[in-house]
Amino acid sequence: MSVYDFSKIEKKWQKVWKDNNQYKMDTRDDSKPKYYCLEMFPYPSGKIHMGHVRNYSIGDVVARFKKMEGYNVLHPMGWDSFGLPAENAAIKHGVHPHKWTMANIEEMKDQLSMLGLSYDWDKEVATSTPEYYKWTQKIFLKFLENDLAYKKKSFVNWCPSCETVLANEQVVDGHCERCDTLVEKKELEQWYFKTTEFSEELLADLDTLDGWPEKVRLMQKNWIGKSHGAHVDFKVKDMDKTITVYTTRPDTIFGTTFMVVAPEAQLARDLVAGTEYEKDLDEFLTKMHTMTQIEREAADLKKDGRFIGRYVINPITNKEMPIWIANYVLADYGTGAVMGVPAHDDRDEDFAKTFDMEIVPVIDEDGKMINSGEFTGMDKDEAFKAIIEKLEKDGLGKSTTNYRLRDWLISRQRYWGCPIPVVYCDDCGIVPVSEKDLPVLLPTDVEFTGKGESPLTTSETFNDCVCPKCGKKAKREVDTMDTFVDSSWYYMRYADNQNTEDIFDSEVIDKWLPVDQYIGGVEHAILHLLYARWFTKAFNKMGMTKHVEPFKNLLTQGMVLMDGSKMSKSKGNIVSPVEMVEKYGADTARLFILFAAPPE
Template sequence: MTDNNDAEREQDYPSYDAQAIEKKWQAAWERDDLYKTDEDPSKPKKYVLEMFPYPSGDLHMGHARNYTIGDAMARQARMRGFDVLHPMGFDAFGLPAENAAIKHNTQASKWTHQNISQAVETMKRMGFSYDYDRMFNTCDPEYYKWGQWMFIKMWEKGLAYRDTSPVNWCPTCQTVLANEQVVDGKCWRCGSVPEKRNLSQWYFKITDYAQELLDDLDKLGGWPENVKAQQRNWIGRSEGAEIDFTLAAEDGVTPTDRKVTVFTTRADTIFGVSFMVLPPESEFAHELVSGTEYEQAYLELKAATEKVSSVDRQGSDREKHGVFTGRYVINPVNGRQVPVWVADYVLMDYGTGAVMGVPCGDQRDFDFAKKYGLEIAPIICKEDDPLYEELKDEKELRVRSVDWDHAMAAEGILVQSGEFTGLKGGKHSEAVDAIIKWLSDNGCGRETIQFRLRDWLISRQRYWGNPIPMIHCDDCGDVPVPESDLPVMLPDNLDLGAGETLAEYAPFYETVCPKCGKPAKRITDTMDTFTCSSWYYMRYTDPHNDKAPFSRDAVNRWMPVDNYVGGIEHAILHLLYSRFWTKVMRDLGMIDVDEPFTNLLCQGMVKDEHGDVMSKSKGNVVPPSSVIEPYGADTMRLTILFVAPPEKDFDWDPDAVAGANRFLKRAWRIVWALAKSGDKESKLDLSSLDSQSKELNRVLHEMGLRCTNDFDRCQFNTAISAVMELVNAASKYVLDVPTEKRDAAVCYRVAHDIVAMLAPICPHWAEELFHAALGCDGSVYNEPWPTFDTSQAKSDTVEIAVQIKGKVRARIVVSAEASKEELERAAKEAVADQIAGKEIKKVIVVPSRLVNIVAV
C-alpha cells in the first residue's frame, strides 16, 4: 500500500480528517438508530454473530479482529439485500470478575458493569453496526432467570441430575471443572493441574445426545474440518464389547457372584489377557485391598496419582506405576486366573473403569508387564513372523511369555486362542465378530458402543455465576424452585475479600421446601458460565421477552446463525455445548432447528510484532486506541482485514497500519477527483468511450467481480486487493486523461463503486464520501451492493509468455480473440533472432497464457 506520486493534485476538496469524520457519523448513526434490525420478512434473512466477549477490561486487538470480520460480513449482507440481524452482548458471569472484585475490594457486579460500559464505548468508537437495542449481559436477572427456567425443564426431562463421582478440582480456581475444561491436563483458565476429588455435583446429560452430536457433524459443511475433527475425537465413539470377568474368592480360585466388566474394542485379544487393571480412583479397587497387606501401597499410589494430570497419566513415554490387589478374576474364554492390579495409566472415565491388560499388542500394557514381571503371551502374529510358524497350530496357551523389546502390532492371525485360532484378527475383523458372538451366546459379554464423551459437569463452587435453581430437603430430596420464584437472585453484599461464599451466607441458602414447607437448604453451587453462552444466540432473536426465553417464531425466523465468528479454542467447549443445548430446546418443543451455526469462521490470533501471543501478563497487548487515536477506526479495520486471511494468525505490524492509512488517504483523493469529473445523472454509452475510459470501465467490472466473489468467500484481504487495483487504475486514468476528456459516467460509477466496496470495511470514510463527494442522500449502509458485468470485464488484449524450451524469452500483447495460428506466428516473430538457424521441432500453444517453441 504505497503512495505512487498520485496525480490527484487538484486540491479543491477537503483533506481526510478521520477523527472529525468518525465522530460525526457515529453520532449520526446513533441518532438515526441506523443499525436497528428491520425485521422485514419479505427479505431473505442473514444472522451474523461474533462470539460475545467476557468483560474483563477494555477490548483488545483480538476482539477488534473478531468483531471487524463480523461487521464487514453484516454490512455487506445488508447491501446485498438481506434482512440482517447483527447483535452483541457480554458473557458477564465468571471467575475473573470475582477475583478482580476481591483484588480491588469491590463487588463483582460493579466491576463487571464498569468494564461493560468501557467495552461498549470502544465498540461504538470502532463503528460496529450492532443493534444495541438487543444488547444484554448474562449477569442480568432478566437473562439468567431463563437459564434457571431451562435448567428446571431439563431436570423435568431427566437431563439434569446430581451425582457423586470423581471430578476435576482446580486448586487455584477453587472449583470443579468439566472434562472439556481440562486442556492438555491443565485448567483451561489458570493452567493449574487439577486434582481428582469425589464430590456431589450437578450434571447435564449430554451423553444422551452423543450419537446425534456425532452424526450431525456431517451436516455442518460450513464448519472448518479441524473443528469437526476435534469434536469427533472428543465424542469418541468406539464399537466393541463389554466382557464380564468373574471375581475369584480370596483363595484366587473359587468364583464369586461378583462380576468385573471391561470394555474393549479388541475382543479378539481376550486369550492374551495376563492381568486386569483398575484406576487408583476406583472404589472397587479400594474395596479389594481394604484391610489387607496391599492397602498401604494402594493408598500411596492413589495419593501420588492425584497430583498427575490425566493427559500425563496416559502418556506412552511416562513410567507406569502399579500395585497388586492380591485378588484375581477368571477369564471367561479359558478359565485362567488373571491378577487384578491398580495402575496410574488407567483412567476412571474410560469404558467401565476396568481394563484388561493385553501386553502383546498394547505398548502401555507391555511396559507395565515388563516392569512387574507379568506374562506377555503372543496371541496375534504376522504370517511372516517366525513365531507364527511355531504357534500357528497351537490352540492352548503354550508360550506364556516372550522376550520382546516392545509390543507387536495387534494385527494378524490368531494363535493360542482356542477354537478361534487361525482367524484373522484386528479391529472390525472376523475374529472380533466371532468372539463377541461366543461371549453373547455364553452370557458373559455383549456387543456395545461406548463414547469418550461424559456428562457435562455444570456445578461451580464460586459466587459470580447463575445460581442452580434447586432446593434440598431432608424429607423430599432435591426439589426445583417454583417457576413463580425465579430468578434465584445472587446477593450483592457478600464480603468476597474476606472469603465469604454462598455456602456460608445463610440469608441465601436458608429457605423452605416447596413441597412440604419444612426448613430446607438452597443449592449454593452456581452454573458453569458456558451454560449462559450455550443459548444467548437464541435470546438475541427475542431479547425483551418477559414470558419465555424467546418465542418460537422469532427463533425459527432467524436461526440458525448464518455466519458465526470466534476462536477455535472453543471447539469442544462452547461450540459443543451450544449444539447440545439447541437439540434439547428442539426436543422441548421450543424451536425447530437442529444446529445453531451454519457457517463457522475461526479467526486467527493477533500476535505482537515479534510473533509472540499478546497477553496482559507479558505487557505486549496492543489496544485498539493505539491505532484509533492517531489514524482512526477505519485504518484499524482496514489493517485487520488486509494483512492476512481471516482464519490465519498474523503479527501486528505498525508499518502495515501506516500503509493502510496512506491507502485510505489516496483512495479519498481519487474518489474526490473522479467525483468532480463525474455526473451521477450521466448514462454510460460503451460505444462512445475512448480507449482509456473503456479500459477503466473494464477494470472496474473485473475488480468488482473479484471483490464480490472474495467477500462471498470471506477472503477480505483479497477483496481489498481488488479495490486497490481499481484505485491504481483510477489513479492512472486521472493522471493520463485531462479533466475535460474524462467520461462523466465512468468517473462517477468508479468513484461510487470504490466507496461502496470499501463501505463494509471503512464505514466512516465511505459515509463521508457518499454524501460529500458523491452527493447522495440516506446512508451508504443502505446502499445496494454494486452489480458487475462479466462481459464488460473482458479485455480486448492479453499478454502471453513466449518460451523457448520452457524458458521465457519474451512477452507479447495480442488480441484476446487471436487464433492458435496467429499466436504462433506472433511468437515466432518476437523471438526470431533467437531461433534463427535452428530447427523447430514443436510449437505448443496454450491460448491466453503462453507459446512454447521447441527449437534445436
C-alpha cells in the same frame, strides 16, 4: 491537497447511524429474507485488543454486505459476563464482581462504538444480569424435568492451600494458578448435564455442517470418539461379583494376562473392602491425587500400580488373572476397568514389563491369529466378529458401540456464576425452585476470601430458605453453573431478548436459526461449539425449537499475535485499538486487520 479528517468524518457518520437507528432489526419483520451474522461475544475484561478487532471487523463486513444485498440482518452484541476474573478482582481489590463487570462493559462498549461496528444494541444481553440468568435457571429446571440434568459424586481438582475446588482451566502444570500449590483430587457431589444423551446425533450431524471448517468437525468427531467393540464379563474369583470391561479389541482376549482398575473407581474400593489391601489403595490414591488427568493420559507416563489381592477369570481361556490398580486407567473412561493385553497395547506392555507380568502375543505380523485356541489361523478381523459371537452365545459379553464423550460437569464452587435453582430438604431431598420464584438472585452479603467453599456459603440471607414442596426449613444449593452454560444459548436470546414471559418465543427462534455466519476462535472448537450444539438438540427434544443445529456456517478467524504470543491482558502484550483509531482512524485499523491476514 486537502487532508482526510477521519476523526471529524467518522464521528459525524457514527452519530447519524445512531440517531437513525440504522442497525435496529425487528426480528418479527418478514418483509425481507433473514440473515443472522454473529461473532462470539467477549468476556468484559475492560479493554479490547486487535484480536477482538479482527473478529468483529470480519463480522461487520459480512453484516453490511448482506444488508446491501437486501436482507434483514440480525447483528447483535453482548457480554459473557460471569466468570472467575471478576471474583479474583473482588478478592484482590475488594470491588464487588457486579460493579467491576458493569464498569468493564461500559468501557468496552465505548471502544466498540469507536470502531463504527454495525451492532443492534437493542439486542444486547449480559449473562450476569438477573434478566438473563432467570432464563438460564429455567433451562436448568427443564433439563432436570426431562432427565437431562442430575447429581452424582465425582473427583474434582482441590487446592489444599486455597481450600477450594478448581476448574480444569485453573490448574496449570498440576498447580493452582492462584497460589502455585500442587493440586489434589477430592470427591464431591456435583451437577451434570447429560451430554451423552445425544452422542450419536452430535456425531452424525457433523456431516450436515458443510459450512464448518473440516478441522473443527474432525476435532469434535475425535472428542465424541465413537468406537465399536464389546463389553466382556470377567468373574471375580471367590466373590459374587463380575467386572465388565469395554474393549475395542475383543480379538486380543486370548492375550489378556491381567486386569487394571482405576484407583479412584468405586469398583477398586469394593474389591479391597475388609482386606489388608485397603491401606495400599489409600496410599496409592493419595499419590494419584497429585496428578492431573492430562499427566495420567500422557504416552510417556511412568507406569505405576499395586496388586490388590484379587483375581478374575478370563471368560475365554478360564485362566486366573491378577487385578491391579494403576495410574494410567481413569475412572470415567469405559467402566473404570481395563483388560491388560501387553503384547498388543503399548501402555499395557510398559506396565507388564515394569511389574514382570506375562506377555502373550495372539496376532502375528500378517494379521493372523496365534495362541488363540479355536480362532488360531483366522484373520484378525474375522476373529473380531467370531469372538464376539462366542461371548454373546455363552452369555459372557455383547457387541457394543461406545463413545469417548462424557457427561458435562457444570458445578462450580464460585460466586460469580448463575445460581443453581434447587434446595435441599431433610424430608423431600433435592427440590427444584418453583418457576414463579425465579430468578434465584445472587446475594450481596458475601465474603470474598479465596478460601474454603463457595462464597455463597458465607451469605446469611441466601442459605436458609423454605422447601417449595413441604414448607419446612431447607438449604439452597451453593454451587453455581459453569459459565459455558450461559454461552450455550445466548445466540437464541438475542433474537427475542425483550421477552419477559419465557426463555424465547419459539416462532421467532425457528425463523432466525440457524445462525447464517458464526465467527470466532478455533480454541472454542470443542467446548463452546459442542455445548451449543447439545443445547440446540436438547431444546429440540423438549419441543422448544424445530432446529437441531445452531450454526450453519463457521469461520475460525485465526489469532492475532504479538511477539509470537496470543494477545491477552494477562500477558501484557495487548496492542490497543483505541490508540490505532486515534492515530489513523477506525477505517484504517479495520482495513489493515483484514488485509494483514485475509479471512478465507
